[in-house]
Amino acid sequence: MPTFAELGLPTAVVSTLAANGIEQPFPIQAATLPDSLAGRDVLGRGRTGSGKTYAFLLPLVSRLAQSNSPRLPGRPRALILAPTRELVAQIDAALAPLAAATDLRSVVIFGGVGAQPQIDKLRRGVDIVIACPGRLEDHVSSRHADLSAIEITILDEADHMADLGFLPGVKRLLDRTPKKGQRMLFSATLDNGVDVLVKRYLHDPVTHSVDSAQSPVSAMVHHVLHVDNAARVDVLTDLAASPGRTIVFARTKHGAKGLTRKLNSRGVPAVELHGNLSQNARTRNLAAFSDGSATVMVATDIAARGIHVDDVNLVVHADPPVEHKAYLHRSGRTARAGADGTVVTLMIDSQVSDVRDLTRKAGIKPTITKFRGTTHPVLLEIAPGERTFSGPIEIEAPEPQRPPRQRGERQSGERQGQGGGGRRRGARGGAGRSAAPRGGSGHGATGTGGSGRSGASTPSPHAGNRSGQRRRASRAADRG
Known part of the structure; x- marks a missing residue:
């Protein structure tokens, strides 16, 4: 070389x-x-x-x-x-x-x-x-x-x-x-x-x-856990409380927020990352995950690309992705730059057929484990080590919603027409740790030229002449 x-x-x-x-x-x-x-x-x-x-x-x-x-x-x-x-x-x-x-x-x-x-x-x-x-x-x-x-x-x-x-x-x-x-x-x-x-x-x-689309799977260990729907969060909590960093993927922003709250309430310091957060909150939460203040990030597919955090031990698909490319991109958060990693998909009865097709198209043959209840020896095999809980964690109330967007300002939602909701405060936990500390200096702050809340862009002199289709496409383009 x-x-x-x-x-x-x-x-x-x-x-x-x-x-x-x-x-x-x-x-x-x-x-x-x-x-x-x-x-x-x-x-x-x-x-x-x-x-x-x-x-x-x-x-x-x-x-x-x-x-x-x-x-x-x-x-x-x-x-x-x-x-x-x-x-x-x-x-x-x-x-x-x-x-x-x-x-x-x-x-x-x-x-x-x-x-x-x-x-x-x-x-x-x-x-x-x-x-x-x-x-x-x-x-x-x-x-x-x-x-x-x-x-x-x-x-x-x-x-x-x-x-x-x-x-x-x-x-x-x-x-x-x-x-x-x-x-x-x-x-x-x-x-x-x-x-x-x-x-x-x-x-x-x-x-x-330099490699095939399926090449990342060779450096990963893949598991599918067939669980009861009622036990899904308990199993997720056990995995999330294991040593090291874990990224959990949810299908929707509402689901990501709900899982983050449930993990925090059970003593697992977690932050969320999705398009309904303000840019400041997203930057702060990513910084907390990067510096170890939060050991778990619960994200939608917004984080499946481009989130470069070292030493992610475990990726958990709390909701199986819809198609195999999303599985590969999500899973690519671990096993980076030659390192090993583990990927777990939680599957309930109604998802068996979809997950079978998903793994086949992704070119993987996962180890499938079916168990009743909330515990199984395979959990320690997947994520070895002592489970750590920091005690009850209270989530601060969200700040008031931002004022209505002014003309020329982009929405920050993940889907077309979904706005960037009010700033969400991260979880604060026992032992004096904050899952989303204020003033985090994560990578997102670099070179932005300002970290305040969104301000109105200068209106375009041509805005009135744009077609509705162009305006919709333009709003969708800052999904981030």
């Missing part, structure tokens, strides 16, 4: 990587860097956790640092589009030391926070914009952002953007970038939705695929 220096990265970039403990490229980085550094359009496919983020950040920073083009107000030189706010923030966190070493400026752009700090940064001039499509469209329409000087465009998690219906907004943004610019598209899968973007926007791309 060649070194980063041998692959052609500048000395400042190589030194920054080494200072952060990164000395050997991942396979997808070694495969794509020669072409991306040469300015070729690149189509990269690799599973979550395979190193795609550095695969596009390293050539992006290297090429911009060597470019002679000036930094101009409102005219960024590079654009990175991603489907969720959390992923945008984490890309920015990975970029920060590289940008500092090469004197590059960046801004993150997404809904759920005030628009003015983003506008101020754009006016001062930035080299790189990292954005969700919806809010960036607002800034483009209101002429605070001009994409005509973009030299490099990157689409991250392109298949997820296609699945969420972001393609219309993505296309409108790409249409505003120069055709001669370099474009890189990275994705876990290359299906029909992604193929549309490839054919329309990439010129003679070089394709690099």
